[in-house]
Amino acid sequence: MQLRRNAPQAGPTGPDDHLAGRPSWDCRSCGRPWPCHxxxxxxxxxxxxxxxxxxxxxxxxxxxxxxxxxxxxxxxxRFIRWTH
Ligand SMILES: [Zn+2]
Structure with a gap:
């Protein structure tokens, strides 16, 4: 039987996740203003x-x-303009 890895959203985050830190909205991985590059x-x-x-x-x-x-x-x- 094969174990499937479905990482829960609330689980520990990896270094490449680049999630927004709250409430600063700095990236939790690289510390830049989120959304980082x-x-x-x-x-x-x-x-x-x-x-x-x-x-x-x-x-x-x-x-x-x-x-x-x-x-x-x-x-x-920061959030919108780059999406266009
Ligand atoms: Zn980042």
Missing amino acids: PVRERMTSEMDRVSLAIYMWTNLEEAIHDIPRGPVSDLFD
């Missing part, structure tokens, strides 16, 4: 533009709650 590359290759834009809008809305200071335009550039 590896995340953008991966999502661009795995998702179509519409899905990607929707996904990033969802993250942007959460980030605005976590990072209330600072201009929203900065967050827009």
Whole structure:
């Protein structure tokens, strides 16, 4: 019988996951502002533009709650602009 590895989402994260740290929204792997370059590359290759834009809008809305200071335009550039 073959063991299947379905890693749970809440499990320990690997060094290549590049998940967003909360509430700073810095990458937990490389410490850069999320979404960092590896995340953008991966999502661009795995998702179509519409899905990607929707996904990033969802993250942007959460980030605005976590990072209330600072201009929203900065967050827009960071989360949305590169998806176009
Ligand atoms: Zn990263």
